[in-house]
Amino acid sequence: MPIVSIPPFVIIAFELTILFGALSGLVGFFVHGGFPRLAPLPGYDPRFSGDRFGVLVDCRGADRAQIEAALRQAGATEVTCELA
Numbered sequence: 001m002p003i004v005s006i007p008p009f010v011i012i013a014f015e016l017t018i019l020f021g022a023l024s025g026l027v028g029f030f031v032h033g034g035f036p037r038l039a040p041l042p043g044y045d046p047r048f049s050g051d052r053f054g055v056l057v058d059c060r061g062a063d064r065a066q067i068e069a070a071l072r073q074a075g076a077t078e079v080t081c082e083l084a
Contacts, residue, residue: 043082 043056
């Protein structure tokens with residue numbers, strides 16, 4: 001009888017391969033898909049998840065009036081300015 005029997009180790013190695021493959025797939029899913037956000041991003045409004053949509057424009061202070069006028073001329077119902 002051999003001192004070390006190989007077949008039981010093959011089964012354990014196979015099971016560990018499946019386990020680590022599944023865990024690394026789960027970690028890869030979260031890393032590449034983005035972790036869930038615990039706090040909303042700046043500029044987010046809860047109405048965007050319901051019946052509205054929003055446009056976020058990053059601009060300098062001098063361009064603010066011109067961009068607000070362009071959005072209102074295009075038919076925007078609400079224009080807000082948030083300093084980041």
